[in-house]
Amino acid sequence: MILSAPPAPALIFDRVSLDFAGKPLFHDLTLRLPGGQTTCILGPSGCGKSTILKLIAGSATLPFSGEIHFDPPPEAGRRVAWMGQNDLLLPWLPLVDNVLLGARLRHELSEPLRHKALHLIAEAGLAGYEQSLPSALSGGMRQRGALLRTLMEERQVLLMDEPFSALDALTRLRLQNLAARLTAGATVVLVTHDPLEALRLGDRIVVLAGSPAQVAEIIEPGGKPPREASDPATAVQYGQLLTLLMNGEP
């Protein structure tokens, strides 16, 4: 919907190496994340899943060697949008202003943008809460707010770091459906520790293992996300994925 032409770029990691606390986290990691698709990154904790997102986001504190590039390169300064495990909603701003945070921080607030934010809020089932402070919202509502704030950025690359892990199971399923619908067409990189989430949302699932982390397996579940958890194929793949992850644990 909002993520119209040109097509979303692919992300390419070319022989990326990075040391963390004196130990190699990645060594010559090469990876291609296709454009316009959702790639879920799974792996044991501490394997560097979140670091991959930070590298894509261009965090200045991570000195790495190798190359990370977007194909085709996006407009300067409009590369990615970020969503993390914490909603990071500002407690002093009402929901609609939180959704519009990026525009406010860039001095780009406008009436059409505001309309769009209100429209998105309604679409996410939060109509009537536009002026509510985050403290008056439930965890699931706040995380929906964070998702809308990410979408308002209109970036073609969305980085999501365990965005639903702090939610209860039902709320998580609903939010996964909403996210799948609203992010269709964008290049989404979603880090998760939940194999089922990866299977529901990913066009591709990249499993990381080892130290330094390497790609252990790339799975393409087939069909369109969001997949139903009750789908027999998903259930079978869930079992396989769990076995794979268990074997990858040190």
Added chain:
Amino acid sequence: MKALRLLLLTTGLLVLWQLLVILTGAPPYILPGPLPVAKALVSHLPVLGSHLVTTLTEILLGLLLGTLLGTSSALAMIVSPVLKRWMLPLLVISQAIPVFALAPVLVLWFGYGMASKVAMAVLIIFFPVTASFYSGMQRTDPDLLELARIMGARPLAVLRTIVIPQALPAFASGVRVATAVAPIGAVVGEWVGSSAGLGFYMLHANARMQIDLMFAALTILAAISLLLYFCIDRLLDRLIYWQPNQGTSL
């Protein structure tokens, strides 16, 4: 309920006071009972009132100037790291000198009038306000700053939308401390050299052995300090609506 509690508390304190007088058998020129003090208070109300106006003006002006000065110093240090490196040692040195020892110097420089007392109050208030606001701004959630960076935020917008509001609860605790200590500054200033104010009046009454009057002035000073503290406390709670009850509301 609150009013009742306050009434009971005050009555309790008065009873305790009277008990102390009876039990110790202290003569009225050492410890007058609450009743003679109340009589003195009523009979000298106009003169006490005029001295109260002087002291209250000193306190309020000191609070206003000290808070303004503290706020701008903290902002200057956050905006400019160079300025911070020069100001931080100065701030620490300024705290190493006992401010009360400066009172005679201030009276010498600013005269017997109101200016020296205001300066005294400003000197005491400056540090808690600067320190609390500055450390509040420094403790901004790094994830929020990273989010702002990814959004391509402008530095001033980050300061206004994220850093300052996030530091306001800390700033408020600084202002609460300042409100509690501001009367000390004003009264100490009056003791060292003045011709008006409750501090001056207390010394004056003491010299003439009008101990009941001295206690009357002290009672007014305590009452007005408490009232001021609770007004500021309520105001701050209302302004910083996203984090209420930081202080000690009755």
